[in-house]
Amino acid sequence: MTSEYLVTLGQEAKKAERKLRTLPTGQKNRALNQMAAALRQVQADILKANQIDLEAGATKGLSAAFLERLTLTPERIEAMAQGLESIAALPDPLQKIDQAWQTDDGLWISRKRVPLGVIGIIYESRPNVTVDATALCLKAGNAVILRGGRDALQSNMAIMKVLRQALSQANLDPNFVQMIDKPDHSLAKEFMQLNDYVDCLIPRGGAGLIQNVIKHATVPVIETGVGNCHLYIHQAADIAKARQILENGKLQRVSVCNALESLLIDAAIVEQLPDLVAGLIQAGVEIRGNQKVCQFVPQATSASESDYAREFNDYILSVKVVDDYQAAIDHIDRYSTGHSEAIVTEDYQVAENFLADVDAAAVYVNASTRFTDGQMFGFGGEIGISTQKLHARGPMGLDALTSYKYQVRGQGQVRS
Template sequence: MTDLTEKGVKVREAYRFLRLASTTVKNQALKAIADSIDMNRGEILDANSLDVLQARNREIKESLIDRLALTEKRIDGMIQACHDVAALPDPVGEIETTWVQKDGLRISRERVPIGAIGMIYESRPNVTVDASILALKSGNSVLLKGGSDAINSNRAIVQAIKRALKTVGLPGGCVELIEDISRDCVMEMLKMREYLSLIIPRGGSSLIQFVVNNSTVPVIETGTGNCHIFVDYNADLSKAVAIIDNAKTQRPGTCNAVETVLVHEKIAGKFLPMMKETLSRKNVELRGCERSRQFAEMIPATEEDYETEFLDLILAVKVVNDVKEAIEHIERYSSHHSESILTEDYSNARYFLKAVDSAAVYVNASTRFTDGGEFGFGSEIGISTQKLHARGPFGLRELTSYKYTVMGDYQVRE
């Protein structure tokens, strides 16, 4: 039996235990994890410093190192996430609806855990905590496969989680980490139908497509974020600049950062120089269409630029005739993650909300809000860009399925 198979057995057996655990025990586990992360924060930060150093030695770009790096504040965020998820209602056992058939059968639809879940992700050690606590609260075990760049951080975090699980009597197999960083290991994991009920990939488009194309285990995609903001003809220009600045520069390496700005032709001459001035101070490189370059200095944009999730201080720009052309551009290039319109036109706002086919659609707000914590879900396991079962921030409820329970009085079907 390989090491990966052993871990598969552990998470499968742990799920059989965990799905019967009470809400009280699960919440005790989350609070114990918070305490353990706090007690072991020095060890976690030291391990993360090694990962960051190795990433810099490989000349990884800073926006991606930002996704990898942990700070005292981010450790505090992990701890708070544990408490936030513990405070959420437990979806397991929830009766969604009940009815009585004419033959007297009482049928109910009840929320249940999905099973043992495989999580494949890149960078961002906080995902290790988010995936673990959401899985535990929803009664699922989880097999984690993080990226090689965060292996030391993930190892330290999972060790802290396992210490906490032991204190509340839950099996260590509730959370398992694969430490083999080879691609062959990923391929083996994708074939573990005997042990895993679901695979969730979280990362770049190449990782997600590899998982989708090779997995024999059901997959829910947490998609890439080629996000757009459209600045309409009557938008408040100063506020629009501030929103774009936030959406691009606050954390450019995240999937909800804006990658393309579309500008109505009526305000392009005034707006683009304003945007250029602000973003230049943040070292943002603008890549614009021919029309946009008439109003501000930019690098010529290519077709590939409009298709790209940069995850960097790079922004594609295009001038459009109206809201309909903006939506056509989004429909062509978007990854269906998050899009926003900045406008004072109510009709255009309603049309944009209805016509744009993405997981999160905004009016007069930054795309950076597409996040489980910001949506009140406590945390998230990713942002789903598909439509089956889960869409948008993938939180606690989305980690459950349902079953029908039927109460009878010795009826037989005629």
């Protein structure tokens, strides 16, 4: 039996969503800008709440990577505020008509963008998701119920308080965004089965969280996030370019899903490997590789089969020397999670083949996988990065949070 607590949240979300469907664009944009201003005004309160979460996490022995994802700074709060403003500046997806045509019967048919409805988000340690999800759902006309991890509860509640107050000041129903503030697992499972009130569920986090949601949810799920991302350095690569892309992909932020987890390099240029990974080793990255890797990189340890399949989210990189292009493609096909894959090469035909051969949400030539991000793609933010193919794929911005309906206008026509 579903708890009364969740039923109430669902009822309030449905009620708010009905109003949001037809909310004028200007009113939504004003609310987004007010939320941005409010975040800046109460930054100290949010940072104080975040410090409570960080201290509790350190006491519990959470990993450095986990604590890094959990950490808020003035710069990160400013980035969240700017994200709200950038989403306000984007076109309203609900004003789009995808197609319009007239049939032989004289009917005018148009396909118009509409909200998904009530979206449920289940996520772990990143408090910025609270802001990103709220902003994107509001602009796309969806209500949202958030369920963050217990380790970020104080941070999330502080942010939620600010956002809901700003919505009230903008004369909008604050219940369009709600948060489950009871972190017990039984409630989370009930939330995954709240079909009467939730139209779509989006998990954001590690493999364990995502698989748990897929296993227990009866609400339709958009699978996001796990990123075993590869960089393949082809024998025709510019080595200086490759080193820069490798270091950025692994070191710029190791705890995120678009960070590099695996490096492949052609045997024809294996002598370049020690120089390529020197900066990573100096930064504290542990290299786990096959026999050829260990032969050329004395600091490397032997990689297990599971190492090539893992998303580390840590200062660890699996490395493999491959015989040729086809061996690299075979390896990626076997171990990729369908997130982001990259090649470095100056051979135009090899680059085009890689773009065609690799099955992932984002495929790169001579660029870092760290660009797989809604903001970097020009979406203003993202609700998650979908690694599936149905409905949405890759960074999910405003358009991915809408569906469509057919509007049919006639003059009394009946079907013969």
